[in-house]
Amino acid sequence: MKGKVWERVISHEVVQGFAGELLGTFILVFFGTGSVAVAVLFNALSGLLQVALMWGIGVSLAIYCTRHLSCAHLNPAVSLGMVVAGRMRARKLPYYWLAQVLGAFAAGMLIYAIFSGSIAHFESVHHITRGSAASVKTAMIFGDYFPNPGSPSAIVSVSLPLAFLVEGAGTALLVFTIFMLTEDCNVGRPSSEIVPVLIGLTVTAIIGVLAPLTQAGLNPARDFGPRLFSYFAGWGRIAIPGSSGGFLTVYVLGPLTGGTLSALVFGKVIEPIMKRRTAACACQQPPRASGILQSRPSIAMAVEETPIGP
Numbered sequence: 120m121k122g123k124v125w126e127r128v129i130s131h132e133v134v135q136g137f138a139g140e141l142l143g144t145f146i147l148v149f150f151g152t153g154s155v156a157v158a159v160l161f162n163a164l165s166g167l168l169q170v171a172l173m174w175g176i177g178v179s180l181a182i183y184c185t186r187h188l189s190c191a192h193l194n195p196a197v198s199l200g201m202v203v204a205g206r207m208r209a210r211k212l213p214y215y216w217l218a219q220v221l222g223a224f225a226a227g228m229l230i231y232a233i234f235s236g237s238i239a240h241f242e243s244v245h246h247i248t249r250g251s252a253a254s255v256k257t258a259m260i261f262g263d264y265f266p267n268p269g270s271p272s273a274i275v276s277v278s279l280p281l282a283f284l285v286e287g288a289g290t291a292l293l294v295f296t297i298f299m300l301t302e303d304c305n306v307g308r309p310s311s312e313i314v315p316v317l318i319g320l321t322v323t324a325i326i327g328v329l330a331p332l333t334q335a336g337l338n339p340a341r342d343f344g345p346r347l348f349s350y351f352a353g354w355g356r357i358a359i360p361g362s363s364g365g366f367l368t369v370y371v372l373g374p375l376t377g378g379t380l381s382a383l384v385f386g387k388v389i390e391p392i393m394k395r396r397t398a399a400c401a402c403q404q405p406p407r408a409s410g411i412l413q414s415r416p417s418i419a420m421a422v423e424e425t426p427i428g429p
Contacts, residue, residue, distance in 0.1 A: 139189025144222030150177030223344025
């Protein structure tokens, strides 16, 4: 009886979706922030590519682990883009977003529990007082900053508008790629078994290009969850609002804007072209028997929500 009452309050669909997004975002952020931690503290990863690959691996593993629980968005910008494109009901957005932020917060907390001693030693050796301007060198383990604290300050100058553009453009490219990889009429679309790997490689490639400027957050939950934890762990105003200020504009509004614009372009321009019944897909021969040119129906219209995986 109690179970039935509970299900009337919170449906199984909500519980399943919440659990999937929380777990998936936790996995993604744990591997990603962990890679930044070992790079900063131990110089264990040589070069940007290795850190970017760790983020990409984290994304792929997280999708594989959770795509049968939720839609495996793991990113508020992706979830918003799916709503804008009509691939997910808007009523799911609040608990997807909450789960994503909580998963990222928990990952940041675990990373701190593992590396807190090493962080304290690093700060001591480099005469860094946590919460001071210099502590951005360790705060970058948890949140994103512009310009990237790891980039040479003499050659990198990033204004707030440029940082907003970088995060928006990077997220737009990511969301657009996800749409294209899951659009049925795209004849280059791979099998669903390999899609998580390609999405992970997309994240790796974008980080490889944009991280020297803004650390390439591309994900409001990935940034805000661990950043919020670091605020309470002693970094204070270096975490929120950040050493350069504007973290909300750059790392939350930037990706949400980019994801929304990408979804609009795909939904209003690209998808209608792909779904046109008057012509076959450009790289396919039309059926000969009936003489009627047909294209395969879009996967986006076949189901109400489109998971990143099958």
